[in-house]
Amino acid sequence: MLVFAKIKSVQQKIESLKKGTTVGFVPTMGALHKGHLSLIERAKKENDIVVVSVFVNPTQFDKQEDLINYPKTIEKDLSLLKSVFCDLVFAPSAKEIYADNITSQSFNFDGLEFQMEGKFRVGHFDGVGTIVKRLFEIVKPTKAYFGEKDFQQLQIIRNMVKNHKIPIKIVGCEIFREADGLAMSSRNARLTEAHREAAPFIYKTLKQAKVKFGTESALDVVNWVENEFEKHPLFKLEYFEIADEETLLTIKNKNPKQKYRAFIAVFAGKIRLIDNISL
CATH class of the missing domain: 3.30.1300.10 (Pantoate-beta-alanine ligase, C-terminal domain)
Incomplete structure (x- = not known):
C-alpha cells in the first residue's frame, strides 16, 4: 500500500498504473470503521486498483466546533486500510487541496441541497461538492463509492456528476450497521x-x-x-x-x-x- 500527501505524486502514480485498468475510489474523512471498509471491499471486487482519500474537509463543517472535535486517527486508519489491501492512499493537507483559499465553490444541485440536511447545515453541500469534485479531478476514477447513510449527499454527488458531465460512475452502497442496528458512523x-x-x-x-x-x-x-x-x-x-x-x-x-x-x-x-x- 502506497501513501501520498501531494497531488502531483498521487496523480503520477495513478497514471503509471492506469493503462487499461479500472480505478475504484472511496473518499473518506478518516476515523475509519467497518462501514468504510465495506465500501473498499466492494471497490476491490469491481476494479483493478483502489484509491482511498483520507481528508477532513474544512469547508463542509457549518460549525467550527465540529471540525475541531472531528476524530483524526490517521495511524489507525492506515492500519485498517492495509488490512483490506487498499492500493493507494491519498492523505493531503488542507493547504495542498485549497492552497491559501479555504472556501467553497457555489453549486446548483437542482434543489436537492435545500431539503433535510440543507435546512439545518447552511453551506454544507457546497463544501461537499467542492471537495468531491476536486478529488475526482485529482484521482480520475472509473467508479466512486459512497454509503447510503448519507443518502442526500449521495444524490447530490450524482446530480453534480450529471450536471458537470464528469465521466465517473457513482455507486451507492447499503448502510453498514452495528449488530444492534445503529448505523456505523x-x-x-x-x-x-x-x-x-x-x-x-x-x-x-x-x-x-x-x-x-x-x-x-x-x-x-x-x-x-x-x-x-x-x-x-x-x-x-x-x-x-x-x-x-x-x-x-x-x-x-x-x-x-x-x-x-x-x-x-x-x-x-x-x-x-x-x-x-x-x-
Missing part, C-alpha cells in the same frame, strides 16, 4: 455509554415507520415518529421526513409508482446522528 465513538446503549431505538423506530407506511398516510407516520421521540428521555428529534428518493421533496400523498425513503436526524446529547430507510 465516526461520531458513534463520541456517544456517552447511556446514549450508545439507547441508540438502537433510532433504527427500530425507522423499521416500525416502514411497516406503518404500508397502511397509513405519510402524515400519520411522521406524527407517530415525532410522538415516539417526544417520549424518549435521551434523544431530541431534529427532523423526520418521508421524501421522494429522486427529488428528496417531502411527500404529502403516496403514489405507488414512486420510490420513497424516510430520513431522520437525532441529537444524542451533543452528538448528531442521521439515518434513513427505504420504504
Whole structure:
C-alpha cells in the first residue's frame, strides 16, 4: 500500500498504473470503521486498483466546533486500510487541496441541497461538492463509492456528476450497521455509554415507520415518529421526513409508482446522528 500527501505524486502514480485498468475510489474523512471498509471491499471486487482519500474537509463543517472535535486517527486508519489491501492512499493537507483559499465553490444541485440536511447545515453541500469534485479531478476514477447513510449527499454527488458531465460512475452502497442496528458512523465513538446503549431505538423506530407506511398516510407516520421521540428521555428529534428518493421533496400523498425513503436526524446529547430507510 502506497501513501501520498501531494497531488502531483498521487496523480503520477495513478497514471503509471492506469493503462487499461479500472480505478475504484472511496473518499473518506478518516476515523475509519467497518462501514468504510465495506465500501473498499466492494471497490476491490469491481476494479483493478483502489484509491482511498483520507481528508477532513474544512469547508463542509457549518460549525467550527465540529471540525475541531472531528476524530483524526490517521495511524489507525492506515492500519485498517492495509488490512483490506487498499492500493493507494491519498492523505493531503488542507493547504495542498485549497492552497491559501479555504472556501467553497457555489453549486446548483437542482434543489436537492435545500431539503433535510440543507435546512439545518447552511453551506454544507457546497463544501461537499467542492471537495468531491476536486478529488475526482485529482484521482480520475472509473467508479466512486459512497454509503447510503448519507443518502442526500449521495444524490447530490450524482446530480453534480450529471450536471458537470464528469465521466465517473457513482455507486451507492447499503448502510453498514452495528449488530444492534445503529448505523456505523465516526461520531458513534463520541456517544456517552447511556446514549450508545439507547441508540438502537433510532433504527427500530425507522423499521416500525416502514411497516406503518404500508397502511397509513405519510402524515400519520411522521406524527407517530415525532410522538415516539417526544417520549424518549435521551434523544431530541431534529427532523423526520418521508421524501421522494429522486427529488428528496417531502411527500404529502403516496403514489405507488414512486420510490420513497424516510430520513431522520437525532441529537444524542451533543452528538448528531442521521439515518434513513427505504420504504
